[in-house]
Amino acid sequence: MSLSTTNELDRPQLDVRVFGRLVGIVGTAHLRIRYQPDTATLREALEADYPTLASETFAIAIDRVLSNGTIAVARGADVALLPPFSGG
């Protein structure tokens, strides 16, 4: 195993819970993604991995607080991606 691979494995990760129709886009309700320090970079990283997300409307919740602006993400934070639910 190369040193760079070891470093990659050691990089901190974020556990992200995914709701609603976004599950169909990312393919799982529980996602692991490399740590990002705030919600703006987190959104960019998510859209880089899953380009379809760029056209989706969703809020990011950090520790169950929804924000559509940029807020800090602590290591180990509870992250959730929440789209509007429009079915009735």
Added chain:
Amino acid sequence: MQDPTNRYRRQLALPEIGPLGQQRLRDARVLVIGAGGLGCPALQFLVGAGIGTLGIVDGDRVSEDNLHRQLLFPESTVGLFKVDAAKRALLDLNTEASIITYPLFLTRHQARELVAAYDVVLDCTDNEVATLLIDDACFACDKPHIHGGIDRFQGQVGVFNHRAHGSAGPTRYRDVFGLAVGNPLAADCEERGTVGVVPGIIGTLQASEAIKLILGIGSPLVGQLLVVDVLHNEFQVFST
């Protein structure tokens, strides 16, 4: 003439309601927009609780594939306007309720006029365009907007545009998802599956939030979204 003391005995026994609260429910005017999976249970519990005036907005007719989740409608109502079938069923439940029907699909033009005539608005629609119309009308008319929505085995409910005591300003539905005014979402025409219990739970919670707002009791989901996952029995509140 019914004996309200007997009919509502189990509600009157609650110190949070009592005779004064029951009178508040009777005096209340609630608008339910959408008489489908969410609207049916919401209407049943609102009329059961003794809400005096209920407005129902829906331009659709009952179809066979509604019956598995819209339990206000018996098979015999297939083909009828939902508002007419709902009114008949609700008056069977409570003859003293005043039911006002609007067999139409909401447009920006009528939304404000309709919303202005009621105290509380339940958004029981099945598309994002209607939800944003309701959000805008509730904001313009300073009325609480109780949103409900479902997606497969999940649902969400929240209370928006409600000025809680001591709060700076109301949170709008648009605020949660960062949607600027004049930037409506595309209509979501994709037909996604669900089981009837999901809108049943969410519509019931919408009715519960309306009752709490009217009575001024408990902790309504003001500026919050309660997300329910029936498949995994998870109830989570997200705040703004």
